[in-house]
Structures are given as C-alpha cells and as structure tokens.
Amino acid sequence: MRVGVIGINYKSSKLNIREVLAKTAHAQMPTAIDTSAGFSYVLLVTCNRTEIYFSSDDLSATHCELLKVLRKDIDIPFEHFLYSYFGAECFMHLAKVTAGVDSVIFGESEIQRQVKKAYEVACTSQKLPSCMHYMFQKALKIAKAVRSQFPMAMQGATLEAVVMDLYHAFFSKVVSTSVLFIGNSEINRKMITHMKAKGVDHICLATRAPQVAEAFCQKYQLRLLPWEHLSLWPQFHMVVCGTNQKDYLIHKRQALYFDEPARVIPTSLIIDLSMPRSVEPSLGLHPQISLFNIEEMNALITQKQKIKRQDASAIDTMILDMSKRYHASFALKQHRMSPCAISS
DSSP: OOOEEEEEETTTSOHHHHHHHHHHHHHHHHHHSOTTSSOEEEEEEOSSEEEEEEEOSOHHHHHHHHHHHHHTTOOSOOGGGOEEEETHHHHHHHHHHHHTTTSSSTTOSHHHHHHHHHHHHHHHHSOOOHHHHHHHHHHHHHHHHHHHHOTTTTOOOOHHHHHHHHHHHHHTTOSSOOEEEESOOHHHHHHHHHHHHTTOOOEEEEOSOHHHHHHHHHHHTOEEEOGGGGGGGGGSSEEEEOOOOSSOSBOGGGSTTTTOTTSOOSOOEEEEOOSSOOBOGGGGGSTTOEEEEHHHHHHHHHHHOOOOHHHHHHHHHHHHHHHHHHHHHHHHTGGGOOSOOOOO
16 A cells, blocks of 8 residues: 555654644645645644655655655754554554554544544545545545444543543632633634533633634633734733634743742643644743643643553454455455555
8 A cells, every 4th residue: 555654642742743734734735735646645733743644656655745845944853753654554553543542542532533634624624535435435434433443442531531630639629710711713612612501600711702602602601812912811810822823922022920930820721732833832930820831731641541441452453454354455455445555
C-alpha cells in the first residue's frame, strides 16, 4: 500500500517542538507541494500530535520533500523528534490513533472525530487515491469496532473530569465562580456540558462565530462575550482556551496589575488546551495565576488514569488483527487499484 506518515506527538517531543511543527504544517502544506503531481496528503493536527499522511509513487522521495517543507520555517533541530511509518505499519498506526489507544486519554473519542474531519477536509481540496480512501475509512471502522467490543476499557479518565478537579481545588471556597471558555470547539462544549451538570452556573463563552454558538448558549444558559472584548478575560476567575489560532489571544499586558503582585486580580486559573498555544506562557509567572498548558494537563490525566493491562493488550491485538486483514484484502485487489499500487 503506497502510503506513509511523518509525525510528532506527545510521546516523541515536548510541547514547544510540537507547537512549532503544528504552525509550520498549517502554514506550508497547502501551497508547498503540488498535489496535482501524483502526491496527496491528509494533515492531522490536534493538541497532542501533528501528522502528515501521504501517498505518492515514490514514498521515500516524498518523505524527503516533506522534511524540506517543514525545515523552511523551523530554525531548530527537530528531525530526531519525528516518527515515520510506511505501508502496513502506517495503516496500523492510523488505526491505533483513530481508536484512541495512542492518546494521552486511553480510548478518547474526540480523536476519532478529528481524524474523520481531517480526512473530509482533504477530500474536499484534493483528489485522494484509492489507497488513502481505503486506509482512512477502514481505520475509522476499526476504531468503531474497538469501542463497541471494549466499552468499559475505553472509558478512562477524561479531560473534563481533570478540569473539574482543578476547578474544585481552586474554587472550593469561592462563591459564584465565573468561568470563561474561549472557542466554540468540541472539547470546550464537552467541558461546558460537564461543568453545567456539576452545578457550575456562571459560564461565559467567547467565539469568533457567535451565531453558530447561539443555540448551544441558550440550551446551557451561557453568556456570550463578544470576540472583540476578549481582553476582558481578567475579570473571570477561571479561563479555558480551546481554540485554533496562530497567535496568542491572552497576553500578559492585558492582565490588570500584572507588574504589581500585591494587587489581587480575579483570575487565578488558566487552562490552555490550544495547539498552537493561545496563552502567553509568561502569564504563568504571576504569583496569583496558575497556568496549565496541554502538556501539564496530560501529566494530570496520566496520574488519574487507570487502565486494565489485560484490556489494553486485547485491544492492541484486535487492532493488529483487523489491520492485517484489511491490508491483505487491499493487496488482493491491487490490480484494480490505480494509481496506488501495493508495496510490500
């Protein structure tokens, strides 16, 4: 199967390297390589990984070309943080990613939606070859089968639960705690729904497209903060960023009395789940502000998470078996699969 992947994730690198790769991939991939010349790709960017799945007649040459593209805007060594898989191993990797067994939160369902969305975006902008369609469609099918077969094992610690733990730790003695969510993302909606179910009432949502979020806000009785008033974030006790933005949205200069540590400011907890980051890291230096980025949230999730070893092993075996069967099935049909021939 003429497919490959080049990527970086939370296991292979630190946050700052992943952030640089995510920005570069977003900026360079749409224009850097001519997709009409027998090359196609699917770009998957999440808070914990950036992966480029690709297909071409010469996978090695394309792999080298992708490295050149990434090097254009990166002036620090990064190649040793990357991983690459080809053919059946690429298929297997995508199946594990889609099923959530390669995630910080074992079995998370959000990654399945993100993989599907990345695939759909590529379908609208490129003419993907049969092997790419086959690989993504079957990976999604494998993920669905795994979740159906192991429903309990796929319900580990959740990001929503960890965020709620932090909320209780910081605000157990605060009356009428106000929370600002920045971004109408799926993960923010999940956390808002969870917090509302736990009795958190004073929640505000800031989004670039308020008309899209209007029904959601009405359902959960949320206030909408106009995007142009985002600098008012210091008025909230807790701020959660889960949005896609190239530059920082939350800056040190916006914090009232930042250079006067003795002055009390409302905000004491900021959680930045964005990739690239939305919060200026230096905000975490303020003595009254605790700033958690996605890497630090991952560490809290790992502490909280408990997975039955036998279930994890059985899930790996299931993914391996299904991937092998689907790959073998594709190989049998290779004479009908053009231009993607099979490479063993």
